[in-house]
Amino acid sequence: MGRNTKELSVYKRIIKTALKELPADLILSNCNLLNVFTGEISRTDISIAAGRIASIDKSSGKAKKVLDCSQYYAVPGLLDGHVHLDSTLLTPTQLSKIILPCGTTTVFIDPMEIANVLGLRGINSLLEDAWGSPLKTYVQISSRVPTAPGLETTGAVLGVREVVRMIRWGTVVGLGELDPSKVIPPQDEYLLKVIATKKSWKVRVGHAAGLSGAELNAYASAGIGDDHECVTAEEALERIRVGMKVMIREGSSERNLEELIKLIIKSGQDPRNFFFCTDDKHPNDIVKEGHIDYNVRKAISLGLDPIKAIQLATINCAEHFRLDDDVGSIAPGRFADVILVRDLEKFKPEIVIANGKIVAKKGKLLVGLREYRWPAWSTNTIKIKRDVMPADFEINSSKEVQAVRVIQIIEGQIINKEIKTELAVREGKVIVNTANDILKIACVERHKRTGNIATAFVKGFELKEGAIASSVAHDHHNIVVVGASEADMARAVNEIKRMGGGLVAVNQGKILEKLELPVAGLMSMHSPEIVTRKLEKLNQAARQLGCKLNAPFMTLSFISLPTVPELGLTDKGLVDVRSRRIVPVKLD
Structure with a gap:
């Protein structure tokens, strides 16, 4: 009841702000708003209250603070659809220091790396660290700990019982990447994990490197919703045909964007079937190139319309993970995660707002972060x-x-x-x-x-x-x-x-x-x-x-x-x- 009371207060605050009965916490005045639902760009105000968007009405009323955004385009905070935080070599708090200024405000993590070493208690510690940052962290519960039972030695095991319990967590959006060997031939342990996820109305993340034909159809029939392992355009198209979404990955050693983006630019495939991820990217590459903002810039440089590129980095991912009522757009009721850029084609985030607060400007983090003390074990x-x-x-x-x-x-x-x-x-x-x-x-x-x-x-x-x-x-x-x-x-x-x-x-x-x-x-x-x-x-x-x-x-x-x-x-x-x-x- 206590939690509901708090949320009730937040929603009342947002509604009254939208009705101009209460002043907004922040108004982004006179900005060029990119509406990712319609593809329109309109000159308007964005009213923010209690960390969420209250209104995108031109006359937003009074505010505690007003930011003149007449020189900027306002686009939603960027989403990384699949990333192993622990593969960046940085703790989550340290990682957020370099990806928040890049405009990434939401990540969908599969913590299988620390899970294979330290199991459930390792995952809990990783999340304790991650939640000390404005970066929103949603979880894809690791489905394969170990990845290859009998063929390797790992430090821990996550069985059906652990996955079934974790899938009920509010921050969990789905089952982490499940490789084909777990369902072809069918294995009860992994299918039970799939069933538990489906009953919770959450997504099953794929990992279908090299799969094709009858095996791909069998894999998709197990309820797998996406794949980030496509190397060729032909592989990606095969997955779209069987109803899977394609994550276009651009990491440190896996560079797939240039090949896969051809399906949209040259073949005219529906861009709603695609979204971006990094999967595994080292910090030196993030510092040098950028994060999801780099994917957006590279896609635009290869000929993709800027609005479509931004949709791949925002609403497409949010809709896939069924979180579009919270993230992926600048619209009433959503979290106030906003990037201000001067030029859509160059797409260089200048001001980054997360949860209604300015957290970065011109590549520099402006907020202090809680440092997590990792346990000795x-x-x-x-x-x-x-x-x-x-x-x-x-x-x-x-x-x-x-x-x-x-x-x-x-x-x-x-x-x-x-x-x-x-x-x-x-x-x-x-x-x-x-x-x-x-x-x-x-x-x-x-x-x-x-x-x-x-x-x-x-x-x-x-x-x-x-x-x-x-x-x-x-x-x-x-x-x-x-x-x-x-x-x-x-x-x-x-x-x-x-x-x-x-x-x-x-x-x-x-x-x-x-x-x-x-x-x-x-x-x-x-x-x-x-x-x-x-x-x-x-x-x-x-x-x-x-x-x-x-x-x-x-x-x-x-x-x-x-x-x-x-x-x-x-x-x-x-x-x-x-x-x-x-x-x-x-x-x-």
């Missing part, structure tokens, strides 16, 4: 049985030349290819071939001290020497390391153990650069400026070792993913994603 998650040795990464062979499977990464994409090659054998050990860019990659278990270490081969990093390693490794988040030298690989893994989690670059036994990630081995407690600076130095160190990838550590974090074709590497071995089984690295 969340910073003690690197539990390796013993220090690793160079010999732990050796692959034996009795042949002179050994045929092997190799993970070939694809720049700008999350997917990879399986290729086969032959490598020389020296003193009974298969050796790397840096001239042909065939390096070793290994996954070291770090949750339960099992001692599991799996080693394979990878192509695409182009390291000529040294090694790079990370405790961010989707979705199990064991330690993943790639290198030209077993000794440097061991040095890198042991340094991550010593740091309690993080990223590191090593050469000839020397630590070149590192970034500590003590929170669950995933996130730093430092400011975005410090993390960005350290990440840039790490990327530069990787380049000095020969790597030419734009985001080497983001790419490294996805190499071990056992649910995205064609190969993944976990602590238990090399996974053939399509057959969902461990396959040998060496070929007869």
Whole structure:
């Protein structure tokens, strides 16, 4: 009853303000309002009360504060339709410091990273941190913890009981990304999660990399509502045809916007079937490019009408998650999340308003944020049985030349290819071939001290020497390391153990650069400026070792993913994603 009384008071305040019986808290006077429902731009006033829009009537009445907006277009705060906050390497509070000034006022998060490390209590801590910021955080409950049962070791499990309980939370908008292996063939555990979500009238988020034809139809028939894994326009169109929405992803290592936006610009597909997400984007890329505002600018530069681009970043996402009565538009009753820009085509947020308050101006955050104190157990998650040795990464062979499977990464994409090659054998050990860019990659278990270490081969990093390693490794988040030298690989893994989690670059036994990630081995407690600076130095160190990838550590974090074709590497071995089984690295 107490909560209803408070909400009753808020609504009375808004209604009386709209009727001009009470003064508004803030009026945005004489602005060019972009109406995302109609596509119209009209000169009007925006009246704000109790953190919500009271009126978009030209004569808005009196106000405690009036802001002259005659030089601005007023557009809704931007929405990120699917993001793993913990993959940004920043805690939610620190992340909000750089994405609020970009105009992102609402995010839809899947906290599967921290869930796979620390389970439900990790999710609760992540949300406690997130809710200390004006950034609105809605949750897609992680559906796959672990992602590949039996094929990996994780730190925690979220079963049907936990998902059914969490789906009732008011901040939960749906079930987090569910990969095809969970419903093809049908598995009771995951279908029960889908059913619970559907009964709550909430969305089921997809993750259908490489799926097509009969399998895509089967996947959609399980009630999956969207997909953010489309790489080609043909894949995206297939999903639209079966009633799924397409999230156009533009992250650090997965760049899909340029290809997918063709469906709207060149093929004339209905833009209402699309909206934007970042999925995984490092802070240095956010600082350099922007966040969802970058997606808007890039879409416009490729020929998309600015109004349609803004609709993809706002109302389309809000309607999909059934929150359009709260976010995604500037209309009576909605949260007062407004961006003021001078030019729609250039789309540079100059003033950002969240919950009716000015929170950022000209790229600078103007409000103080509550700093969350992470519990001690969340910073003690690197539990390796013993220090690793160079010999732990050796692959034996009795042949002179050994045929092997190799993970070939694809720049700008999350997917990879399986290729086969032959490598020389020296003193009974298969050796790397840096001239042909065939390096070793290994996954070291770090949750339960099992001692599991799996080693394979990878192509695409182009390291000529040294090694790079990370405790961010989707979705199990064991330690993943790639290198030209077993000794440097061991040095890198042991340094991550010593740091309690993080990223590191090593050469000839020397630590070149590192970034500590003590929170669950995933996130730093430092400011975005410090993390960005350290990440840039790490990327530069990787380049000095020969790597030419734009985001080497983001790419490294996805190499071990056992649910995205064609190969993944976990602590238990090399996974053939399509057959969902461990396959040998060496070929007869």
